[in-house]
Amino acid sequence: MRRLVAAVVLASLAVSSVSPMVVAQVGQPDIVQEHWYHSYATLTLDVNEWANDYPEIVDLVVAGQTELGRDLWVLRISDWSEEFKPDGSEKDVVYIDGGHHGNEHLGTELAFLTAEFYIEGWGAGEQEVIDVLTTTELHILIMLNADGNDIDTRWNINQVDLNRNYDHYWNTCPTTQPGSSAFSESETLANSIYMNTEVPDADLYVTMHTGVWIMLYPWGKWPEQPSDWELFHFIKDDVNSNISEIPIRNANQGLYPNCGTSRDYGYGVMGFPTFTFETDDEQWLLGTVEALSDRLGEEMDVMRYLIENVWYWRARLIVDSLVVENGEVRISVSNLGRATTSNATLTYVSEEGETWLPIGFDPEDSPCDSAELGFNYSAPGCGFGVNATNSTEITLDFGKAPISSTEGQFFLFYQKRVIDASTWVTEPVNDSVVEFDDRVERALSSPSVFLSMMCVLLASFGKRKED
Numbered sequence: 429m430r431r432l433v434a435a436v437v438l439a440s441l442a443v444s445s446v447s448p449m450v451v452a453q454v455g456q457p458d459i460v461q462e463h464w465y466h467s468y469a470t471l472t473l474d475v476n477e478w479a480n481d482y483p484e485i486v487d488l489v490v491a492g493q494t495e496l497g498r499d500l501w502v503l504r505i506s507d508w509s510e511e512f513k514p515d516g517s518e519k520d521v522v523y524i525d526g527g528h529h530g531n532e533h534l535g536t537e538l539a540f541l542t543a544e545f546y547i548e549g550w551g552a553g554e555q556e557v558i559d560v561l562t563t564t565e566l567h568i569l570i571m572l573n574a575d576g577n578d579i580d581t582r583w584n585i586n587q588v589d590l591n592r593n594y595d596h597y598w599n600t601c602p603t604t605q606p607g608s609s610a611f612s613e614s615e616t617l618a619n620s621i622y623m624n625t626e627v628p629d630a631d632l633y634v635t636m637h638t639g640v641w642i643m644l645y646p647w648g649k650w651p652e653q654p655s656d657w658e659l660f661h662f663i664k665d666d667v668n669s670n671i672s673e674i675p676i677r678n679a680n681q682g683l684y685p686n687c688g689t690s691r692d693y694g695y696g697v698m699g700f701p702t703f704t705f706e707t708d709d710e711q712w713l714l715g716t717v718e719a720l721s722d723r724l725g726e727e728m729d730v731m732r733y734l735i736e737n738v739w740y741w742r743a744r745l746i747v748d749s750l751v752v753e754n755g756e757v758r759i760s761v762s763n764l765g766r767a768t769t770s771n772a773t774l775t776y777v778s779e780e781g782e783t784w785l786p787i788g789f790d791p792e793d794s795p796c797d798s799a800e801l802g803f804n805y806s807a808p809g810c811g812f813g814v815n816a817t818n819s820t821e822i823t824l825d826f827g828k829a830p831i832s833s834t835e836g837q838f839f840l841f842y843q844k845r846v847i848d849a850s851t852w853v854t855e856p857v858n859d860s861v862v863e864f865d866d867r868v869e870r871a872l873s874s875p876s877v878f879l880s881m882m883c884v885l886l887a888s889f890g891k892r893k894e895d
């Protein structure tokens with residue numbers, strides 16, 4: 429019966445489609461939504477309807493315009509009644525876009541379905557959705573190339589391949605139509621600005637396409653595995669063992685060398701764990717009876733897994749023990765995340781607000797200096813690394829720092845992933861694990877001007893270096 433209804437609706441739609449506004453004015457009723465690709469007009473109606481119907485979780489914003497002036501809608505989906513997670517920590521951030529290529533409708537619809545799953549699931553009171561939206565912000569830009577979408581072409585209106593137009597090794601591969609320069613097109617420029625200003629700390633970025641059924645992780649530019657290969661391989665194995673047999677590969681080897689893609693930009697410049705999610709290209713024709721959400725059910729299972737587990741897609745350091753003795757700190761740190769950090773250290777902020785770092789193995793000429801190392805704490809005695817799901821023990825010499833005072837506070841300061849571009853976090857060490865084996869009063873000496881500045885530096889370092 430459902431099939432018959434679908435056929436009837438589609439038949440009437442075929443007639444009315446000569447006048448697109450008829451469809452646009454009524455939005456995209458569910459039955460049509462399940463059997464028809466979005467145009468810019470129907471997408472605009474749907475996202476605005478969601479924003480009206482679910483103001484508590486849907487914040488609809490415009491990231492910019494296409495070359496022809498169409499709005500780039502971004503759905504920001506979370507339980508906006510709370511700014512933080514129930515435990516008081518920052519919410520995790522996921523960024524998703526679709527529709528770089530205007531003729532890859534199934535990929536665009538996967539972005540739409542992802543938004544729909546969480547928005548309408550919230551409305552239906554589904555526990556999985558409530559748990560995700562309580563702890564996570566989803567930012568979904570469903571249709572980047574709205575101009576190309578409506579005329580069913582890969583290119584934007586300037587005949588540019590938007591997914592070769594990003595500022596990461598732009599135009600350095602054999603490629604076609606990458607544009608006149610990186611970010612020459614308003615669509616890609618707007619997308620990069622959104623990434624840099626609204627979601628710079630995202631721990632997952634998925635960009636949706638249609639082609640060969642595959643998920644691609646960085647790099648497209650190089651055949652080598654990315655520095656965070658461990659994270660990508662874990663996800664590949666977990667998805668393939670438990671959810672879907674979809675091939676998951678490095679883009680260069682899985683597809684072909686490609687440069688200036690949003691995926692390589694997202695990882696190489698923004699530091700996000702990034703996937704290109706390609707649905708297969710068996711796009712159906714008018715009158716098909718299989719519902720879209722059934723057609724993409726397996727792909728949605730993978731998306732739900734990636735989103736539900738976003739907490740793990742970075743290093744998550746916790747201090748198991750921290751013993752202060754004779755000006756040194758013996759520390760044991762575990763990494764609960766699935767990503768390795770190779771660049772971590774401990775800082776101490778004294779009662780007076782001065783920030784101290786370890787002094788390294790050469791106290792006469794401390795190498796733990798940001799001017800020399802550029803926040804690279806791999807110099808001996810300056811910091812440490814912790815592999816994914818592993819632990820590290822290390823002793824750090826703090827020299828003259830007043831660390832035996834119980835009034836100060838220790839902080840972990842580390843990069844969330846191995847890739848250079850990944851962001852830094854500063855997290856306080858829980859007082860309950862800190863032990864003082866040395867009660868000898870130390871003569872307080874003044875910290876250097878440099879060290880006093882660290883406090884300010886640490887506070888501002890979360891801001892990304894402009895690429």
Ligand SMILES: [Zn+2]
Nearest residue numbers: 529532637638
């Ligand atoms: Zn594509």
